[in-house]
Amino acid sequence: MLDLLDASPSVGAWRCEPMSIAEIDAHPDRDRIWATIKAMQNVSEDERQRVFDQMEDDFESARSEEHAGIWRECKDRISSAIKIIGDGISADDAEYLIKVLE
DSSP, rough: OOHHHHHHOOOHHHHHSOOOHHHHHSSSTTHHHHHHHHHHHHHHHHHHHHHHHHHHHHHHHHHHHHHHHHHHHHHEEEEEEHHHHHGSSHHHHHHHHHHHHH
């Protein structure tokens, strides 16, 4: 059915109006016409869903990368703050703070 989406219509098709629903329903081959339309709708919906799923995956990936970046920035700031505190905090306490935040 995908080939139908890429098929080249006749030159006359470019000058015609599409059939209305009423015209399709009145056509002797209406069942085949509707079957073709339904198949095209299914292909379109499958492609739409594929693109939507890809966009969702890309968003989740970007969000994960954003969170990782934020986490790295926070960890760097905490490490800097611990260095500033210096002697006022033990190495164990400093390590504990980093682990708690992880």
